[in-house]
Every structure is written in C-alpha cells, then in structure tokens.
Amino acid sequence: MRYFDAAVIGGGVLGCLAARNLMRWNLSAVLIEAAEDVCTGITRSNTAIVYAGYDNKVGSLKARMTVRGNRHFDALCETLEVPFNRCGSLMVSFGPGADRVLRKKYENGLQSGVSGLRLISGPEALEMEPMLASGVSLALHAPSTGTVNPWQLGIAAFENALHNGCEPRLQTWVLGIRHTNDGYIIQTDKGEICCKVVLNCAGLNADKVQELLFPPSVRLFCDGADFLILDKHAAKPQYIIFQESEEKGKGVTAVPTVDGNLLLGPSQRPLDAKPWATSHDGMDFLREATAQVLPGVDLAQVIRSFASVRPNPHRVVWRDGAYIPDGKSIGSFCIENPAPGFYSLIGIKTPGLTCADELGVHLARETAEYLGAGERKSFDPYRKAIHRKDHEIICQCEQISKAEILEAIARGAATVDGVKRRVGSGMGRCQGARCSLEIERLLEAAKRGIL
Ligand SMILES: Cc1cc2nc3c(=O)[nH]c(=O)nc-3n(C[C@H](O)[C@H](O)[C@H](O)COP(=O)(O)OP(=O)(O)OC[C@H]3O[C@@H](n4cnc5c(N)ncnc54)[C@H](O)[C@@H]3O)c2cc1C
Structure with missing residues (x-):
C-alpha cells in the first residue's frame, strides 16, 4: 500500500488546483481521478467566465473569494501560461424589473469591492457594444470580468502539480474509505491508498464520496444546462453579455471565448434521463434569447452544442424512510469538514471556476496546518504551454x-x-x-x- 500525507479525489479544475496548491507545502500528495484524463467533468462544460463578484451576497465567502480570485487571475494564468482575456462584461436589462436587479447588483458590487463597476444608460451601452439590440434600458459594466478556457487551466495546474511531485492515479475509481488511527485508507479499483488527509473534490459525486465514510448531510440535486458554440468567423460582441431578464433566471449569456468562438448559454432545465445530452427546449431558448439580445449574431454559424449538469447542494434530513432536502439549495460554497483531516467541496457551481485557485489555496492551507507542514522552498510555480509550430x-x-x-x-x-x-x-x-x-x-x- 502507498502512503501519502494528502489525497485529492477528483481531477476537475478544483482537484487539480487543490493538488497544485498542496505542493506549495512540504508534504506528499496523490491525485486520484476515475477517468482516463483530468478535466472531463463539469470543468469541460461550463460558461468559462471569470466573474467580477457583484452577484454574491456581500460579506459571504463566495463574494470574498470571487473578488480575490478575479484579482489574482492574471498572475495565475501568466505563471501557468494559460490564455486569459479580461474583456469586461455588460449586464443588460430591457425593463423596470430587471433595471432594479441591476441597481441592486451595482450596490452589491461596490460593497464587495468590485473595481471599475459602472451603471450606464442604454444608449451608452449600445455605443460600447453595437451588436446589442436597441431597447436596452440599463447596463452594468464590469471591466474586471474575463474569460479563460477552463480545461486548459485545470490541465496546466495538473501538469504543474506533477512537476512539483504530486503523484497521479488516473483511471482509478474511489470505491470506499475507512478510518485508521492516523488517517484514512482509500479503497480504489486499483488497490488501497493510505493518507492522513482527504480532499474530496469529486464534483457530481462529492456527496457520494463523503457518504462512503460519513452519514448523509448534504446531497446534490442536479439540473441540466445547454450551450451553443459558433464558428470563429461569426460576428461576436467584444464584451461578455449577460441578459438580466424580467423573468427570474431566464437570461442568456454570450461569451467571446479565448479560443475566438462565441459561446451561448447556459439554459436552465430539469435534468434529462441522459444527463449530458442536449435538449430541444434548451436549444430553442438559447436561439430565441440570443436573437432578442444580440440580433446580429448569425445562428447559422453554430458548429457545436453541448450540455452540462448543474449540482445544487441541499442539506438533507431523514424523513419517512428517505433523505430529503431540508429547505432551499445552499447558496454559499459548501465546504464540509465531517472529521479532522477530511474536507469535501460539495456542489461547487458558479463561480467555482473563478474561485478554483482560492478554494485550492484554502484547502492546502488547512491541510498544512493540520499536518504541521512547512512551506516547500523548492516549489516551482511555472509551467510551459505547448507552443505553436507551423509545419506538418x-x-x-x-x-x-x-x-x-x-x-x-x-x-x-x-x-x-x-x-x-x-x-x-x-x-x-x-x-x-x-x-x-x-x-x-x-x-x-x-x-x-x-x-
Ligand atoms: C452550467 C455551468 C456553468 C458554469 N459556469 C461557470 C462560469 O462561467 N464561471 C465560473 O466561475 N464557474 C462556473 N461554473 C462552476 C464551475 O464550472 C465548477 O465549479 C467547476 O467546474 C467544478 O469543478 P470540479 O472539479 O468540482 O468538478 P468536475 O470537473 O466535474 O471534476 C470532478 C472529478 O471527480 C471525478 N470523480 C468523481 N467521482 C470519483 C470517484 N469516485 N473516484 C475518482 N474520481 C471521481 C470525476 O471523474 C471528475 O473528473 C459553472 C457550472 C455549471 C454547471
């Protein structure tokens, strides 16, 4: 059996950045991933936005981490040689109800310390972004919003974690976890791994992984989301556009990606029997909403559609022979610590990508404090990207x-x-x-x- 100080379960962007941050400390670590590669889960199918931080409850962990995570994103991407575009965003409204929401978000943002935030008139928004539909009543301009390729970030962090000594265990399913006197034994389909600390970053399975050892406390209830991608040659806005709809939760988001495409989505709908399959309703919604907000977008240029699964964490209670949700979905980040040395990130949805490094830093610091580990002097934060070559x-x-x-x-x-x-x-x-x-x-x- 192999012994490690810390084991990260799950190689999505959260697990990869947690593993990289662990290597800043003098400890041994392993990253266990069920798939044959990292970043094939939610990390592969999200909106790719680095949020400014005006959407979250003022003073909450989520708001603080988003604002800080956003500020640190240039440095993170520079050291890992990952493209990042701080293109800014315009959140637009078309009526009095949505205008009120924008004003509230503006106040929130100011209180949370979001830099450069401005409420602007419809005509000014149209001048900044001529692709917007006329009739915009108000817009919230956030120059600090940006976009990154999520899987490129996760893979870069993974490579850098390995470079600093983290051991990978790919195609390795975690099937059971036992307590020992000085830590945990993780049972996998490839044998057992012994560790003092478990960082459970298993995405859509994070609740189930925690339940391998502890009674249910939080469970994920998922819904579905659809996306469309347009060809690089299609006309696209220069800003990320968020539509704040008059109807709650019904807006479209348009993202000019770092790869040069336009990404439209996500829709919000119940989860299909095939969780990663797109839905007709979702596609129709995206097309209709885009035509209203950005009428110049040529929807004939769609080259791909894909779906995602949105995990909503709920505290659960035992009632009538089953665990059922106890109240509303947990609004803040759900970081469980059911026993010393065991941490779970359960149902980290938007803005999990923006905060992935902040969450990783937090988990690594908790681990180092728990184990009494000092800083690793030899930690090398740099990772080289694969550079373009133009022959063959x-x-x-x-x-x-x-x-x-x-x-x-x-x-x-x-x-x-x-x-x-x-x-x-x-x-x-x-x-x-x-x-x-x-x-x-x-x-x-x-x-x-x-x-
Ligand atoms: C529709 C949607 C849009 C989003 N848009 C944004 C956005 O624009 N900006 C933003 O900041 N955030 C966004 N988010 C949130 C962000 O994408 C997530 O917080 C983040 O990707 C979660 O990463 P993860 O590592 O937890 O999950 P995953 O990427 O799903 O990784 C979990 C990994 O754990 C592995 N695993 C599971 N079970 C086991 C097991 N038993 N043994 C071993 N391995 C296991 C899986 O194979 C998987 O690779 C969005 C989320 C959704 C759903």
Whole structure:
C-alpha cells in the first residue's frame, strides 16, 4: 500500500488546483481521478467566465473569494501560461424589473469591492457594444470580468502539480474509505491508498464520496444546462453579455471565448434521463434569447452544442424512510469538514471556476496546518504551454501541427478528446471530421511505442 500525507479525489479544475496548491507545502500528495484524463467533468462544460463578484451576497465567502480570485487571475494564468482575456462584461436589462436587479447588483458590487463597476444608460451601452439590440434600458459594466478556457487551466495546474511531485492515479475509481488511527485508507479499483488527509473534490459525486465514510448531510440535486458554440468567423460582441431578464433566471449569456468562438448559454432545465445530452427546449431558448439580445449574431454559424449538469447542494434530513432536502439549495460554497483531516467541496457551481485557485489555496492551507507542514522552498510555480509550430499541419481548421499533437500525447493525452483539450485540434468548423483519424493513428502509434 502507498502512503501519502494528502489525497485529492477528483481531477476537475478544483482537484487539480487543490493538488497544485498542496505542493506549495512540504508534504506528499496523490491525485486520484476515475477517468482516463483530468478535466472531463463539469470543468469541460461550463460558461468559462471569470466573474467580477457583484452577484454574491456581500460579506459571504463566495463574494470574498470571487473578488480575490478575479484579482489574482492574471498572475495565475501568466505563471501557468494559460490564455486569459479580461474583456469586461455588460449586464443588460430591457425593463423596470430587471433595471432594479441591476441597481441592486451595482450596490452589491461596490460593497464587495468590485473595481471599475459602472451603471450606464442604454444608449451608452449600445455605443460600447453595437451588436446589442436597441431597447436596452440599463447596463452594468464590469471591466474586471474575463474569460479563460477552463480545461486548459485545470490541465496546466495538473501538469504543474506533477512537476512539483504530486503523484497521479488516473483511471482509478474511489470505491470506499475507512478510518485508521492516523488517517484514512482509500479503497480504489486499483488497490488501497493510505493518507492522513482527504480532499474530496469529486464534483457530481462529492456527496457520494463523503457518504462512503460519513452519514448523509448534504446531497446534490442536479439540473441540466445547454450551450451553443459558433464558428470563429461569426460576428461576436467584444464584451461578455449577460441578459438580466424580467423573468427570474431566464437570461442568456454570450461569451467571446479565448479560443475566438462565441459561446451561448447556459439554459436552465430539469435534468434529462441522459444527463449530458442536449435538449430541444434548451436549444430553442438559447436561439430565441440570443436573437432578442444580440440580433446580429448569425445562428447559422453554430458548429457545436453541448450540455452540462448543474449540482445544487441541499442539506438533507431523514424523513419517512428517505433523505430529503431540508429547505432551499445552499447558496454559499459548501465546504464540509465531517472529521479532522477530511474536507469535501460539495456542489461547487458558479463561480467555482473563478474561485478554483482560492478554494485550492484554502484547502492546502488547512491541510498544512493540520499536518504541521512547512512551506516547500523548492516549489516551482511555472509551467510551459505547448507552443505553436507551423509545419506538418494535421488539424486544418485550427492549424495544429503534428509536433503539437505529439507533445500533447507525451504530456498525457490518451484520447482524441484529450489531445483536443491540450492543443485545440478538432475545435474548428469541421469539429474534427478531417483530423480525428490521423490523431487516433498517432495515439495508437504512441501506445505501441512506434513513433
Ligand atoms: C452550467 C455551468 C456553468 C458554469 N459556469 C461557470 C462560469 O462561467 N464561471 C465560473 O466561475 N464557474 C462556473 N461554473 C462552476 C464551475 O464550472 C465548477 O465549479 C467547476 O467546474 C467544478 O469543478 P470540479 O472539479 O468540482 O468538478 P468536475 O470537473 O466535474 O471534476 C470532478 C472529478 O471527480 C471525478 N470523480 C468523481 N467521482 C470519483 C470517484 N469516485 N473516484 C475518482 N474520481 C471521481 C470525476 O471523474 C471528475 O473528473 C459553472 C457550472 C455549471 C454547471
């Protein structure tokens, strides 16, 4: 059996940044991920926004972490060589009810210390962003809002955690957890792992992982979300646009991504029987709402749709033979600590990406304090991205070369999708129709050691 000071369960953006931050301290760590690669869960399917922090309850942990996380995002992305675009956002309203919400958010933002926030008139918003529909009554301009590619951030953090000594256990399912005198034994389908501290970052399974050892306290009740992606050549706004609808929760968000596409979403709907499948209703909603808010967006340029699962954490009580939700969904971040040395992030939804590093720093500091570990002097925060090379192009749409694909494979990509998430192949107009076969061939050759 292997012994570690700390074990992170789950290799989404939260687990990867927790693992990287653990390595800032003098301790040994392992990251256990069920899938064959990191960042294939919610991290792969979200809105990619680095929020400014005006939406959250003033003084809450979420508000503080969002404002701080946003401020630190440039430095984080620079050290990990991940593209980040602080493009700013406009939250727009088209009527008195939504105007009131914007004014409230503006006040919230000022109190939470969001920098540069301005309430502007409809005409000024139209001047700043000519793609907006006329009829905007009020807009909230937040220059600090930005966008990042979530899986690029997670993968970069994972690579840097490994570089600093964290051990990876991919394709390893956590099936059970036992208490010992000095910590925990994690049972997996690949054997047992012993550790003093468990950081449970298992995303949609975080409640179930905690229940492997503790009685139910919080459970996830999920709903679904749909997204659309437009081709890079389609006209797009220069700001992230949030529609504050007159009807609660019914607005669309449009994000000009760091990869150059326009991302529309998310819709909000009940979870389908197939959780990761898109819904007709969701697609229709996105198309209709976009046409109202950004009429110049050419919806014929959609090249991809995808769905996500939104976890809503609820405290539960035992009643009539079952655990049922006890009141409303937990509004703040749910960080459980059911026993010394056991921490769970349960149902971290928006703005979890914005706060991923802050949450990782927090968990790592708790771990170091609990174990009495000092700072690791040799910690190297830097990670080099895979750089563009322009010969032997394999992905014609995105101009990705064979050398880049081989480097992605050398860094751990095990599937065509894993290569895509490292170098962006298959993200263009043909969505991998022309390059997938050749990438599969390279993956196969690498597996056999005949490259
Ligand atoms: C629709 C939507 C839009 C969002 N948009 C934004 C946004 O714009 N900005 C923002 O700041 N935040 C946003 N968020 C929130 C953000 O995306 C999440 O907080 C974040 O991605 C959660 O990452 P994670 O690491 O917890 O989850 P995941 O990425 O799902 O990772 C969990 C990992 O745990 C692994 N795992 C599960 N069970 C086990 C097990 N038993 N053994 C081993 N491994 C296991 C899974 O395989 C998975 O890889 C959004 C969320 C949703 C749902």
